[in-house]
Amino acid sequence: xxxxxxxxxxxxxxxxxxxxxxxxxxxxxxxxxxxxxxxxxxxxxxxxxxxxxxxxxxxxxxxxxxxxxxxxxxxxxxxxxxxxxxxxxxxxxxxxxxxxxxxxxxxxxxxxxxxxxxxxxxxxxxxxxxxxxxxxxxxxxxxxxxxxxxxxxxx
Amino acid sequence: xxxxxxxxxxxxxxxxxxxxxxxxxxxxxxxxxxxxxxxxxxxxxxxxxxxxxxxxxxxxxxxxxxxxxxxxxxxxxxxxxxxxxxxxxxxxxxxxxxxxxxxxxxxxxxxxxxxxxxxxxxxxxxxxxxxxxxxxxxxxxxxxxxxxxxxxxxxxxxxxxxxxxxxxxxxxxxxxxxxxxxxxxxxxxxxxxxxxxxxxxxxxxxxxxxxxxxxxxxxxxxxxxxxxxxxxxxxxxxxxxxxxxxxxxxxxxxxxxxxxxxxxxxxxxxxxxxxxxxxxxxxxxxxxxxxxxxxxxxxxxxxxxxxxxxxxxxxxxxxxxxxxxxxxxxxxxxxxxxxxxxxxxxxxxxxxxxxxxxxxxxxxxxxxxxxxxxxxxxxxxxxxxxxxxxxxxxxxxxxxxxxxxxxxxxxxxxxxxxxxxxxxxxxxxxxxxxxxxxxxxxxxxxxxxxxxxxxxxxxxxxxxxxxxxxxxxxxxxxxxxxxxxxxxxxxxxxxxxxxxxxxxxxxxxxxxxxxxxxxxxxxxxxxxxxxxxxxxxxxxxxxxxxxxxxxxxxxxxxxxxxxxxxxxxxxxxxxxxxxxxxxxxxxxxxxxxxxxxxxxxxxxxxxxxxxxxxxxxxxxxxxxxxxxxxxxxxxxxxxxxxxxxxxxxxxxxxxxxxxxxxxxxxxxxxxxxxxxxxxxxxxxxxxxxxxxxxxxxxxxxxxxxxxxxxxxxxxxxxxxxxxxxxxxxxxxxxxxxxxxxxxxxxxxxxxxxxxxxxxxxxxxxxxxxxxxxxxxxxxxxxxxxxxxxxxxxxxxxxxxxxxxxxxxxxxxxxxxxxxxxxxxxxxxxxxxxxx
Ligand code: SF4
Ligand code: SF4
Ligand code: SF4
Ligand code: FES
Ligand code: FES
Numbered sequence: 001x002x003x004x005x006x007x008x009x010x011x012x013x014x015x016x017x018x019x020x021x022x023x024x025x026x027x028x029x030x031x032x033x034x035x036x037x038x039x040x041x042x043x044x045x046x047x048x049x050x051x052x053x054x055x056x057x058x059x060x061x062x063x064x065x066x067x068x069x070x071x072x073x074x075x076x077x078x079x080x081x082x083x084x085x086x087x088x089x090x091x092x093x094x095x096x097x098x099x100x101x102x103x104x105x106x107x108x109x110x111x112x113x114x115x116x117x118x119x120x121x122x123x124x125x126x127x128x129x130x131x132x133x134x135x136x137x138x139x140x141x142x143x144x145x146x147x148x149x150x151x152x153x154x155x
Numbered sequence: 156x157x158x159x160x161x162x163x164x165x166x167x168x169x170x171x172x173x174x175x176x177x178x179x180x181x182x183x184x185x186x187x188x189x190x191x192x193x194x195x196x197x198x199x200x201x202x203x204x205x206x207x208x209x210x211x212x213x214x215x216x217x218x219x220x221x222x223x224x225x226x227x228x229x230x231x232x233x234x235x236x237x238x239x240x241x242x243x244x245x246x247x248x249x250x251x252x253x254x255x256x257x258x259x260x261x262x263x264x265x266x267x268x269x270x271x272x273x274x275x276x277x278x279x280x281x282x283x284x285x286x287x288x289x290x291x292x293x294x295x296x297x298x299x300x301x302x303x304x305x306x307x308x309x310x311x312x313x314x315x316x317x318x319x320x321x322x323x324x325x326x327x328x329x330x331x332x333x334x335x336x337x338x339x340x341x342x343x344x345x346x347x348x349x350x351x352x353x354x355x356x357x358x359x360x361x362x363x364x365x366x367x368x369x370x371x372x373x374x375x376x377x378x379x380x381x382x383x384x385x386x387x388x389x390x391x392x393x394x395x396x397x398x399x400x401x402x403x404x405x406x407x408x409x410x411x412x413x414x415x416x417x418x419x420x421x422x423x424x425x426x427x428x429x430x431x432x433x434x435x436x437x438x439x440x441x442x443x444x445x446x447x448x449x450x451x452x453x454x455x456x457x458x459x460x461x462x463x464x465x466x467x468x469x470x471x472x473x474x475x476x477x478x479x480x481x482x483x484x485x486x487x488x489x490x491x492x493x494x495x496x497x498x499x500x501x502x503x504x505x506x507x508x509x510x511x512x513x514x515x516x517x518x519x520x521x522x523x524x525x526x527x528x529x530x531x532x533x534x535x536x537x538x539x540x541x542x543x544x545x546x547x548x549x550x551x552x553x554x555x556x557x558x559x560x561x562x563x564x565x566x567x568x569x570x571x572x573x574x575x576x577x578x579x580x581x582x583x584x585x586x587x588x589x590x591x592x593x594x595x596x597x598x599x600x601x602x603x604x605x606x607x608x609x610x611x612x613x614x615x616x617x618x619x620x621x622x623x624x625x626x627x628x629x630x631x632x633x634x635x636x637x638x639x640x641x642x643x644x645x646x647x648x649x650x651x652x653x654x655x656x657x658x659x660x661x662x663x664x665x666x667x668x669x670x671x672x673x674x675x676x677x678x679x680x681x682x683x684x685x686x687x688x689x690x691x692x693x694x695x696x697x698x699x700x701x702x703x704x705x706x707x708x709x710x711x712x713x714x715x716x717x718x719x720x721x722x723x724x725x726x727x728x729x730x731x732x733x734x735x736x737x738x739x740x741x742x743x744x745x746x747x748x749x750x751x752x753x754x755x756x757x758x759x760x761x762x763x764x765x766x767x768x769x770x771x772x773x774x775x776x777x778x779x780x781x782x783x784x785x786x787x788x789x790x791x792x793x794x795x796x797x798x799x800x801x802x803x804x805x806x807x808x809x810x811x812x813x814x815x816x817x818x819x820x821x822x823x824x825x826x827x828x829x830x831x832x833x834x835x836x837x838x839x840x841x842x843x844x845x846x847x848x849x850x851x852x853x854x855x856x857x858x859x860x861x862x863x864x865x866x867x868x869x870x871x872x873x874x875x876x877x878x879x880x881x882x883x884x885x886x887x888x889x890x891x892x893x894x895x896x897x898x899x900x901x902x903x904x905x906x907x908x909x910x911x912x913x914x915x916x917x918x919x920x921x922x923x924x925x926x927x928x929x930x931x932x933x934x935x936x937x938x939x940x941x942x943x944x945x946x947x948x949x950x951x952x953x954x955x956x957x958x959x960x961x962x963x964x965x966x967x968x969x970x971x972x973x974x975x976x977x978x979x980x981x982x983x984x985x986x987x988x989x990x
Contacts, residue, residue, distance in 0.1 A: 037362055049344060052369060055361035056348035066362065 006031055007039055011046045018047050025058050034065045067105045070112035074098075074130050079118030081125040090126050091115060093140040097147045161227040176218035176229055177205055187231050188240060188294055190247070191331040192219040193380060195431035196340065199332055204243055204294070207231045215239065241298050247291065247329050249305035251383065254838035254861035255280035256295050257302055259868055260898060267894050267957050273393045275768035275777060276314050276715040277324045277384050279837045279860075284392035285384030291329065306863045309840035311715070312357065318366045319680035320373050320389060320443045325357055326715075327385045334358060334377035334386060341436050342660075346371040358385075367684055372662050373439035379427050389680070390447055391417070391424035401603035402429055404590050405441040406497045406583065407674075408658060408666040409651030411592035412437045414445065416584055421605030423449050423584050438658040439684075440665055440674065445583060447678045448669060449604055453566050455579035456607050466577060471609050475616065478540075478576040479623035481559040482514070485538035491518035493530055493541035494613075495670050499588025499600050500648040501637040502614045505629075506542070507646070509617050513626045522671065532557075542580070542613050543670025544568035563616050566672050579610055582670075586612035588634040593653035705739075705785040708761055713843045716768045718777045719753065719814060725760030727790050733798065733818040734888075734913070734945060737764065737790030741775040745786065748772040751890075751913075752791065753814030762788075765814030793944045796822075796888065796911065804828040805877070805887035805908075806852070807870045807899070809835035812890030813844050815913065819888050821851040829853050831877065831884075835870045835891065839863040869895060871902035878906045887911065889948060893957055900948035912948035931955050 010027045014020040024047070028039050035058055044051045058064045076091045095101055098111050105112040121127050124136025128143070135146050157172045163180050170179035175198065180187050190202040200220035207218045210228040215236060218229075230236070248256065255261060264281065274282035280292065315323040330349075335358055338345035346369045350359045360369035378386040397417035404411045405426065414426040414437055423446040428435040458474035459466040469477070482490065492510040494503065503521065510519040522530055522545045531550050532539065538559035544566075546554060554560055554573040562571055563578040571577050587602040606612075611619070614634060621629040631637050656664045662684055668674060675681040702723065709721040727737060731752055738747050754763035768777040779785070796819055804823045808816040813834050824830045832852040836842045837860045849855040857865030858873050866873060870889065877884065887910045889899045896912040903910040914930060930937045931952040937943070 040361055044344075050339075050346070050348070050370070051361035052346060052348035052350070052359070053344075056350045059350045060352045062352075 003032065007042055011042065014046070016047055018049060021047055021049075021054065021057055022061070025054075025061075025064055029064055032068075034068045036066070036068075065103075065114075067103075067112070068109065070105050070110050072111050072130055074111060074113045074128060075116045075119065076102075076113070076128040077117075077119045077121070077126065078115045079122065079125075081118070081122035082127060085126040087126040089140055090128065090138050090143050093143045094128070094147065097144060159223060159225040161223055161225065161229065163229040164231055170223045174223045176207060176209070176216075176221045176223050176227070179223040180218065180229070180231060185231060187218050188297065189219060190290065190294070190329065190382060191333065193333050193337075195380065196333060196336050199336065202243070202247075202329075202331055204240055206236060206239060208233050208236055237298070241300060244291075244294050244298055244300060245304050248295070248300070248303060249307055250310075251291060251329055252278050252307060252309060252326050252838075252840075253280050253283075253291065253295075254307065254859070254863070256292065256300070257862070258837070258860040259872075260860070263898070264894060267897070270393070270395050273770055274716050275774060277327055278309070278715045278841060281837075282716070283327070283384040284387045285381075287396035289384060290382035303861055303863070307838050307840065307861065309715070309838070310357075311840075315365075316389070317683075318371070318373075319683035320375070320439065321366070321378060322387045322389050322392070324385055324387075325359070327383050328358055329383055330356065330358070331382060332358070333380045333382065337376045337380045337431055341374060341376055341431070341433050342372060343433075344370070347377065367662070372436075372659065373442065373684075374428070374436055374659075375425070375439075375442035376428060376431055376436075380431065388425050388443065390443060394419050394422075394424050397424055399603070401584070401601050403584055403601035403603060404592075404598040405437065405445060406499070406590050406600065407440050407444065407669060408438075408654050409496070409593035410653060410657070410659070411590045411596075411598050412441050412659075413598070414441050416445070416601075416603050418603055423604045436659050438665055439662055439681075440658065440678075443680070444665075444674065444678050447680070448565070448674070449583055449585065451566070451677055453677055454607070455565060455567060455577070456610070458579055458609070459571075459574075459577045461575045466571070466574070471578075471611065474576055474578050475619045476623050478561045478578065479620045481575050482538050482540065482561060482620070483624055485559060486513075486515045488516050488518060488535055489537040490514040490516040491520065491532065491536045491539050492516070493520050493522065493539065493543075493545045495522050495543050495545060496651055497669055498542070498582075498613060499586070499590055499634065500597070501588040501634040501641060502612070503648050504641040504646050505614045505617055505631070505637055509621050509626075509629075512628070513621050513624060541570075543672065544570055545671040546570060561620075563613055564670060566670075566677055568672065578616055579607075580616060581606035581610040581612045585610070586614070586634070588614070589638065591648050591650045593650050595650045703784050705788050707779055707781055707783050707785070710779060710781050710783075712777070714841045716777075717811065717814075717841075717843065718766050718768060718773075719763060720766070720776065720779070721754075721761050721763045722785065722788060723760060724762050724788055727788065728755045728757050728760050728762050731755050731762060731791035732795035733822040734796035735791035735793045736944060737762065737788050738792060739764070739776070739788045740786045741772065741779065743786050745775055746772050747789075748776075749792070750776070751811060751815045753817050755818065762790075763814075765811045767811045794942065796945055798822045798826050800827040802828065802885035803831065803883060805831045805833065805874065805884050807833035807835065807873070807887065807889050807891075809870065809891035809895050812892075812895075812913070813848070815890040816888060817844065817847055817851065820848060824851045824853075831856065831882075833858060833870050833873050835859070835873075835895065836864075837861065869898055871899045874899065874908060875902055875906065878908065884908045888913070888945070893953070896948060897953035897957065900951065900953060904949050910948035911945045912951065913944045914946065 014024050024043055025035060028035055040051050040054050044054050076094055078087050094113060098106060100106050100113055102113055102115055119127055119129060121134055121136055126138050127134060127136040158169050159172055161168055161179060163185055166183055168179050168183045170182055177187055187205050189205045191199045198219040200217045203217055205218045206215040208215060208230040268281060271283055271286045272281055277283045280286050310326050312325045335345055335347040338347050346360055346366060347358050349356060351357060378388055397419050399418045401416045403414055403416055405414045413429045415429045416426055417424045425446045426441045428437055457468045458471055460469050460474055460477040492506055494506050507519050510516050520530055530546055532553050537557060539557055540561045542563050554570055560574045561576045562574045563580045565580055565582055584604040585606040588600045590598050590600055592598055618629040618631055658665045706723045707720055708723055711719050713719050736749050736751050738749050740747050750764040750766055752762055753765040766773045766776050768774050806816040806820040820830050820832050830852040831854045832848045833856045835858050856873055858868055859865055887908060889896050889910055890913040900910055930946055932946055933950040
């Protein structure tokens with residue numbers, strides 16, 4: 001089924017009410033991985049509000065993303081435990097190595113980078129995840145190594 | 156109205172049921188400050204400025220959202236309330252770029268700079284187009300705030316100026332939400348919304364799209380309701396506050412919307428809604444187009460008559476009598492008169508009367524404004540009068556075969572090349588009358604603007620021609636007299652058809668033509684509307700070894716508006732000395748503008764220029780990026796400073812001067828001086844090059860207007876401090892805006908400190924070098940371009956200099972480009988992709 005069809009299917013489950021906005025957005029993100037300009041347009045028509053309002057609501061919640069995730073989605077933890085162990089330095093390192101900023105996806109669609117409040121692995125602080133794999137007790141060097149292998153693997 | 160009675164500040168007040176406490180207070184003339192509230196909007200209650208104390212109620216309710224009830228006792232100005240309001244204002248100011256508000260030199264600054272300076276980004280009030288109308292400034296004055304408790308947070312949101320008609324600088328936004336509420340109120344689904352949350356919360360469109368892509372109607376309501384300078388009408392912004400408003404009707408399409416014109420010194424700055432509601436809405440042409448049609452550089456200002464092969468300028472009387480004698484021989488149906496429906500009823504009546512009664516012809520044709528000019532001239536016609544560019548393009552050749560062609564118009568056209576007489580006309584808000592709308596309502600047109608000397612409206616032109624031909628019934632002194640006669644004769648002007656789709660709902664359905672001219676040829680910004688092209692694919696960055704002359708090796712906006720551009724120019728780098736400048740042309744068509752050299756590297760063959768984006772030419776340079784080339788750079792020019800060991804040398808700079816003092820400080824240090832560098836900025840977010848300057852001096856001092864870093868004050872205060880602590884200053888170099896150098900020179904004179912001040916090239920922006928750079932040095936005339944840039948600050952007649960600089964003000968404002976900025980370079984293109 002093409003993406004238009006899938007979107008129509010999602011929208012069909014909800015009545016035309018503003019109150020359904022967040023569940024719709026959640027559902028769309030689950031299916032498509034992110035919320036695109038086109039889907040915002042369709043949703044806007046469905047619940048009869050402007051695109052900017054949809055975008056306003058969506059950006060109010062941290063859970064929504066507006067660019068497709070990369071094939072390797074990286075989450076750097078900035079929770080308290082990681083923060084005191086210099087998570088910012090890890091984030092800097094990752095940004096440098098991948099050449100993208102937090103919230104961005106690399107041009108080739110390979111990597112995307114986000115930060116999270118806490119992964120729940122405080123014992124391993126500072127840590128990050130690449131897709132479902134957790135990497136803990138990071139140092140700048142270790143992060144470089146992990147990403148280096150990740151970069152290599154795909155070549 | 157069912158009445159209630161309440162007591163506010165001890166006064167018994169009768170209010171209507173349904174009134175809020177704020178409404179009731181206003182009825183009694185009691186002022187409660189507000190920000191998010193606006194008479195055209197439903198209250199939101201978010202800014203909390205309007206808090207009051209109500210007996211028996213807990214907390215301090217917001218009066219804009221609290222219903223007034225019978226017997227209520229309200230206090231609006233208790234000590235506690237006033238103190239809380241001051242806190243709220245200070246909090247607002249920490250998110251607003253207004254260091255000028257607490258500047259010690261504010262009064263003098265505004266006296267010497269009566270109009271704000273036309274900068275790119277608004278980093279302070281002096282650079283704010285809204286300065287004269289700002290509600291925050293009023294609040295600060297009312298609550299006597301002279302210091303900030305919290306430093307200003309400059310958010311560094313990119314300036315949004317890609318759209319037609321409006322510029323947006325959200326660094327000034329206080330999140331009152333008026334704009335997004337008025338947009339929704341008027342258009343249902345709005346273009347603007349609150350987006351993001353917490354610290355990142357701001358107003359914007361979905362995905363940061365341009366307004367042209369976000370269904371904006373360009374009605375301008377958001378601009379008109381914004382209490383601060385975030386949103387600005389690009390055309391009107393640097394003219395200052397209007398001195399007059401006038402209600403009229405727009406005649407550009409048959410809807411004939413009510414428009415509230417804002418005027419300054421007889422010139423229309425813009426249109427606006429008479430009522431900020433859905434019913435009162437107007438389109439982009441009513442809001443911005445009318446003003447730009449009237450005050451347009453392409454307006455015809457001279458009348459012309461044909462002598463042999465050429466059209467030569469003449470005065471109005473001569474043009475009228477020439478028109479009369481050309482047309483007179485063609486009475487009967489060999490004469491035709493062509494006019495347009497964007498005219499008053501009185502005008503159409505008088506043109507009709509002239510055609511039928513004086514010219515004895517039945518050929519009076521009113522073209523269709525919506526479509527292209529569409530009149531094919533019948534074979535029998537030998538003489539034609541038309542009030543615009545109204546003949547079919549296919550029929551243009553036919554014009555040359557006419558025995559007489561008289562055109563009354565506002566703008567040039569190809570048809571005029573074949574004309575025997577061209578009369579420049581006054582129109583729209585330059586004349587009055589009445590207009591019949593698509594809904595068959597008769598609406599008044601008001602004469603509000605002052606036309607250029609010698610220009611008359613169409614009705615008067617035709618009356619004068621008729622009288623010149625000897626007709627007796629054309630002695631009208633006003634449109635009122637014409638209307639009386641028209642009514643008596645039962646003359647009717649048929650209403651036009653309402654356009655579908657309506658320009659009110661769709662910016663792509665705006666009226667296309669005025670008097671037959673494509674409006675987008677005249678109001679250039681209109682070209683930006685309609686699925687506009689995205690910036691062209693970024694050019695590949697040029698390889699590092701690229702040696703094209705005047706290539707930009709590096710270009711950064713070091714702080715908002717201050718651009719540092721390093722250019723490949725080995726010949727200049729080879730020779731240049733501290734204190735010198737270059738003259739550059741950004742493109743082949745640009746003016747030649749002086750730019751200050753703030754660094755040079757003889758080995759690499761590069762020079763570095765510093766510019767403040769403040770006007771047209773500096774904007775051109777500001778918009779270039781790494782890899783671009785300047786068309787030409789000449790230099791080094793000007794007298795270098797005399798480098799030797801003076802003892803103690805002060806090098807002080809503000810704005811662009813921070814960069815400009817660097818090579819001087821470096822040379823003075825190398826010559827063995829004890830160097831003290833002073834950097835002045837309005838606020839912390841404008842400080843730059845601290846490291847570079849620190850490295851070339853013995854002492855580095857910072858002074859800010861708002862006291863956010865270093866001393867509070869200006870360079871003059873630091874110099875006074877230095878003298879007070881016993882420093883003997885043997886020489887000083889001061890570079891920055893003329894106003895700052897004047898302040899420093901005054902203090903230096905009192906303290907007998909020698910000062911060399913650099914005549915400020917950016918102050919001459921847009922005027923070139925000649926004459927404008929004259930400096931009066933103790934009665935002796937000097938020229939900055941040859942004798943300068945440095946002059947003894949103690950001898951300069953500063954008052955005269957500042958006056959001369961501002962004399963060029965209006966010309967420069969008018970030369971600013973009106974279309975949205977489409978940035979093509981690599982650096983800028985990717986920045987736009989940021990949210
Ligand atoms: S110009 Fe009018 S339509 Fe566009 S954002 Fe402002 S209020 Fe909305
Ligand atoms: S842009 Fe102006 S009107 Fe809109 S929220 Fe900001 S300050 Fe208020
Ligand atoms: S729709 Fe626009 S052009 Fe037409 S009358 Fe109204 S404001 Fe003027
Ligand atoms: S004016 Fe009442 S809360 Fe803003
Ligand atoms: S008030 Fe203008 S710089 Fe201070």
